Amino acid sequence: xxxxxxxxxxxxxxxxxxxxxxxxxxxxxxxxxxxxxxxxxxxxxxxxxxxxxxxxxxxxxxxxxxxxxxxxxxxxxxxxxxxxxxxxxxxxxxxxxxxxxxxxxxxxxxxxxxxxxxxxxxxxxxxxxxxxxxxxxxxxxxxxxxxxxxxxxxxxxxxxxxxxxxxxxxxxxxxxxxxxxxxxxxxxxxxxxxxxxxxxxxxxxxxxxxxxxxxxxxxxxxxxxxxxxxxxxxxxxxxxxxxxxxxxxxxxxxxxxxxxxxxxxxxxxxxxxxxxxxxxxxxxxxxxxxxxxxxxxxxxxxxxxxxxxxxxxxxxxxxxxxxxxxxxxxxxxxxxxxxxxxxxxxxxxxxxxxxxxxxxxxxxxxxxxxxxxxxxxxxxxxxxxxxxxxx
Numbered sequence: 001x002x003x004x005x006x007x008x009x010x011x012x013x014x015x016x017x018x019x020x021x022x023x024x025x026x027x028x029x030x031x032x033x034x035x036x037x038x039x040x041x042x043x044x045x046x047x048x049x050x051x052x053x054x055x056x057x058x059x060x061x062x063x064x065x066x067x068x069x070x071x072x073x074x075x076x077x078x079x080x081x082x083x084x085x086x087x088x089x090x091x092x093x094x095x096x097x098x099x100x101x102x103x104x105x106x107x108x109x110x111x112x113x114x115x116x117x118x119x120x121x122x123x124x125x126x127x128x129x130x131x132x133x134x135x136x137x138x139x140x141x142x143x144x145x146x147x148x149x150x151x152x153x154x155x156x157x158x159x160x161x162x163x164x165x166x167x168x169x170x171x172x173x174x175x176x177x178x179x180x181x182x183x184x185x186x187x188x189x190x191x192x193x194x195x196x197x198x199x200x201x202x203x204x205x206x207x208x209x210x211x212x213x214x215x216x217x218x219x220x221x222x223x224x225x226x227x228x229x230x231x232x233x234x235x236x237x238x239x240x241x242x243x244x245x246x247x248x249x250x251x252x253x254x255x256x257x258x259x260x261x262x263x264x265x266x267x268x269x270x271x272x273x274x275x276x277x278x279x280x281x282x283x284x285x286x287x288x289x290x291x292x293x294x295x296x297x298x299x300x301x302x303x304x305x306x307x308x309x310x311x312x313x314x315x316x317x318x319x320x321x322x323x324x325x326x327x328x329x330x331x332x333x334x335x336x337x338x339x340x341x342x343x344x345x346x347x348x349x350x351x352x353x354x355x356x357x358x359x360x361x362x363x364x365x366x367x368x369x370x371x372x373x374x375x376x377x378x379x380x381x382x383x384x385x386x387x388x389x390x391x
Contacts, residue, residue, distance in 0.1 A: 002046070002059070004075035009048060011057055013116035019057055027051040029073055029081040031064045035104050047106065054109035060117050129182060136181065137174035144170020161235045161354055168231075172224060179217075184208070218379070222372045229365050232358045240355030243348050250302045250343040253332070257324045257339050266292030266323040268299065268307050268335070270314045286314040290333055292323040297331055302338045304347035 001012040009026055011019040028049045035042055037055070046069065048057040063069055069081045084104055119125075148163030191207040271289040276282050288299040288306040299306040310317040325333035344352075 002063070002069065002072050004072050007077060009057075009072070009076045009078065011048075011059060011113075011115045013059075014119045015116055017116050019113045019115060021048055021056055023077050025050055026056060026076075026078055027053065028079055029069065030084055031062075031069070031081060032084045032104065033086045035084075035086065035106055037106060037108060041103065049106070050109045052109070054107045055112055056109050057113050057115060059115040129178075132181060133175065133178040136178035137171060140170035140172075140174025140177065141167050142170070144168070144173070161239070164231065164235075165228075168224075168228065172221075218372070218376055222369065222376060225365065225369050225372060229362070229369060232362050232365060236355050236358030236362055238355075239351050240359060243351040243355065246301075246304070247344055247348045247352075250300075250348075253300065253334070254302065254339045254343055257326070257332070257334055260326055261324040261333075261339075262327055263336065264292045264323050264325065266290050266321055268309070268317060268319040268321050269296075270309050270317050271296060271298075272315065288317075290321065290323050290335065292325070292333070293330070295330060297325070297333045300334050300338070302334060303341075303343050303345060304351075307335055307338065 003010045003012070005020075007023050009021040009023060009029075011017075011021070013019070026048050030047050030049065031045070032047060033044055035045070035047070042058075042060070044060065044062050046059040046061075046063040047055050050056050064081065064083060073079065073081050086103060144166035145163045146166070148159050148166055151159045151162060187207045187209075191202055191204060194202040194207070267290075269289050269291050270286050273285045273287050274282055275285070286309055288309055290297045290299050307319075307321070310319075322336040323333050324336050324339060
């Protein structure tokens, strides 16, 4: 706070700080976007300068709003405050220095003081808040991905989808829980201090009250909902259409092999496939392959996945299998165990169920997103009207 008292300019900071600057020693009051001193650069601030344009008092932050600083200066008998709009050195060179200055330089006067714009315990509070949020976010993500970890592997894409959605929801829940714990802790401390000061129990309703979400959190929630809608589109209609197409293809292949296929003894082996990226790095991929009658055919992914290779030694896999192939097209083949059951069992069915549920939930999510956007627009319009009111 900046006040004019008995012809002096008085600044009040946190912790009971009170800085008195006699009006005859102050030469000017300026507000700056950025400036520099002997050894550092600083951002927005209000500066009280002496007669030699040296800094007597520095108060960080944005101060000049609706002319309050000008009224204080007039009451203290000081010149009108001026604002120095600073830009980067390149912008200043482009503009020729006519409308802006690049990083004005000020020296500190004897007796220089810095107004405390935050409590001295702010670093500790920030550290405690960061630790709290890390703890709640980690706990939320752990609980969110736990259902996906517990699902069996044959769930396929549903397992991955559950893990992604659970992790995102756990992240959001962890942030919300951390903010709620922080707010309740601050309210409890204020209530306890007020009760101790008054020597009686303070009314809890004045301290423990429901807070309206800030514009920043509301915007983050809207962005998160938009990201969730994009994920739902990809994992809803996207996974559903892909699973349906793969299921129909697998059904046609299995039906053809069952009707016209012949059997032969073979082996399941690994035939590595190598690819090179733009940086020249080579990647090796293990490919399950059926070896029979002197030829090798890539094992098809029926039911969502091919036959599994040896987990510990993929390249050493040599598992005996019975191969079913078409006499006129030996490249169309599969292992007998792959065509004995339904191609829809396991991951394809789980994918279709989850994709259907997400597709059905998509209109509700879109409607919620539209409502949040409208609410944000009305809130910003209300803030704008409130700001224009005093003028």
